[in-house]
Amino acid sequence: MRFSVFQVSRRGGREKNEDRMGYSYTRDAGLFALADGMGGHPEGEVAAQLALQTMSGMFQREATPALADPAKFLQEGILAGHLQLLAYAASKGMTDTPRTTLVACILQGNAAYWAHCGDSRLYLVRGDKLIARTRDHSYSELQEALGRSPAAGEHFNRNVLFTCLGSPGKPMVDTTGPMLLQDGDRLLLCSDGLWGTVSDEVITEQLVNLPIADAVPELVERALRNGGPRCDNVTVLAVEWEAGEDLTMGISTQSLSDDEFASTIQAAGAGEEDNPELDEAEIERSVREINEAIVRRSSKKTP
Numbered sequence: 001m002r003f004s005v006f007q008v009s010r011r012g013g014r015e016k017n018e019d020r021m022g023y024s025y026t027r028d029a030g031l032f033a034l035a036d037g038m039g040g041h042p043e044g045e046v047a048a049q050l051a052l053q054t055m056s057g058m059f060q061r062e063a064t065p066a067l068a069d070p071a072k073f074l075q076e077g078i079l080a081g082h083l084q085l086l087a088y089a090a091s092k093g094m095t096d097t098p099r100t101t102l103v104a105c106i107l108q109g110n111a112a113y114w115a116h117c118g119d120s121r122l123y124l125v126r127g128d129k130l131i132a133r134t135r136d137h138s139y140s141e142l143q144e145a146l147g148r149s150p151a152a153g154e155h156f157n158r159n160v161l162f163t164c165l166g167s168p169g170k171p172m173v174d175t176t177g178p179m180l181l182q183d184g185d186r187l188l189l190c191s192d193g194l195w196g197t198v199s200d201e202v203i204t205e206q207l208v209n210l211p212i213a214d215a216v217p218e219l220v221e222r223a224l225r226n227g228g229p230r231c232d233n234v235t236v237l238a239v240e241w242e243a244g245e246d247l248t249m250g251i252s253t254q255s256l257s258d259d260e261f262a263s264t265i266q267a268a269g270a271g272e273e274d275n276p277e278l279d280e281a282e283i284e285r286s287v288r289e290i291n292e293a294i295v296r297r298s299s300k301k302t303p
Contacts (some may be wrong), residue, residue, distance in 0.1 A: 001028060003107065004240040004250030006212045007264075008220045012231030018044035018100075019191050019235035022265035024056045025283060026065035027256035031056065033104040034237050036120050038164060047098035047166055049266075050088060051081035052273070055104060056265040065258050066198040069176050070106040074115035078102055078165065078173050082117075085166040094207060099166035103134060103189050106177075107241065111175030112187065118164045121195055123188040123203060130204040132179065137163045137172055138194075170265065185241045193232035194223045214223040 011017040023030060035051045037044020055077040059067075067073045073185030081102060089097040103119025114122050119136035135141055138161050163172040186207045197204070198219060206215040216236050223234045242250065256262075 001025070001030065001107065001190075002242040002250070003030060004212060004242060005032070005238070006216045007235075007237040008216050009235040010220055010224060010233065012224060012227055012233045013229050014039075014233055016045060017233045017235075018048055019193070020045070020048035020052050021189070021235050021237045022052055022056070022263065023239075024059050024261065024263035024265055025251070025253055026063045026261055027253045027258065028066040029059075029070070029106060029108040030216045030239075030253075031059045031063075031104065031106055032187070032189060032237055032239055033102065034120055034189040034191065034235060035103075035165075036101045036118070036193075036233075036235070038099040038101065038118075038161075038166075040170045041096055041099045041166070042094060043098040044100060046088070047085055047100035048102075048258045050084050050098075051100050051102050051165055052077075052265050054081040054084045055102075056263055060261045060263070063261075064174045065256070065260075066108055067106065070108050070111075070113040070179055071115075073107060074113060074175055075173055077104065078115060078117055078171065082165040082167075082171050089166070097166040097168075101149065101161070101164055102190075105187055105189065105238070105239070107181070109178075110181050111178035112181055112185075113175070113179070114187075115173050115175040116159050117171045117173050119192050121190055121192075121202070123190075123207070125188070125204055125207045126182060126184075128204075128208045130200060132176070132228055133200065134174065134176075137161050137174075153179070181241045183242060186238060187241075188216075188236060188238045190237075191235040193227070193234035194219060194236055196232060197223045197226035207238070212240050246284045 007020050021034040023032045033052050035048035037048040058077050101120040101123050103116035103120040105114040116134045119138050122134045124132040165171055206219050216238050220234045224231050
């Protein structure tokens with residue numbers, strides 16, 4: 001399996017960045033995930049981190065080195081994250097549960113599978129076209145999908161979701177796949193801090209015309225500019241599928257053994273189940289080091 005990956009997370013005009021992202025992979029499968037902790041509820045950053053840790057831990061246990069059923073794994077992984085949030089709130093005696101959105105993608109064989117809960121999105125671009133995008137679990141997008149326009153004086157707030165992880169009811173999870181991949185296909189996972197101020201057309205255009213190592217930072221900067229001083233946090237993770245022999249940038253898993261596993265998602269250590277909050281500077285430094293290493297490998301391979 002061969003892929004390139006690039007990720008950026010920036011705090012906007014918020015007090016803290018409650019977005020989290022990361023990826024894990026074995027020789028035959030890759031997990032890419034992004035979570036956006038929800039404001040208006042406590043410890044959104046904890047919710048996002050717990051959801052990613054839960055799914056990555058399940059991936060490590062079950063991808064040996066491939067998943068038996070990627071679509072089922074995504075459904076169960078997102079639900080497990082939800083249950084982990086309920087357990088965390090109960091253990092703390094919290095009156096309100098931390099909540100988060102989540103979008104996750106599995107690459108395995110020559111196919112992609114993805115699932116989401118909430119309004120964090122996945123885009124799939126092939127050639128010069130956007131061929132797939134997740135549909136937000138928001139009342140505004142639901143009305144649009146039903147072809148219903150707001151009546152006079154009526155307004156649908158895009159920020160109001162009808163499902164998420166950590167909510168009292170069982171979360172709704174939409175799953176897609178398998179989608180057969182072609183060389184050069186690009187998948188982008190993002191929080192609403194990106195798509196809320198940058199159109200689908202611009203996102204597609206940047207992914208079509210620039211390498212992902214250039215497109216992702218450009219999209220993030222554009223979102224921050226468009227959003228102004230009160231801009232939401234912006235988090236983007238992009239993957240380019242490269243099945244051929246010429247891996248120009250990124251990761252080849254072919255040399256991994258059956259039981260090897262790599263991840264940028266920090267696993268829960270001793271005592272972290274009770275206090276999973278991570279230092280944002282450490283997260284940003286880790287992401288920066290990963291991206292710089294990818295760029296260095298790319299420059300070495302360029303003739």
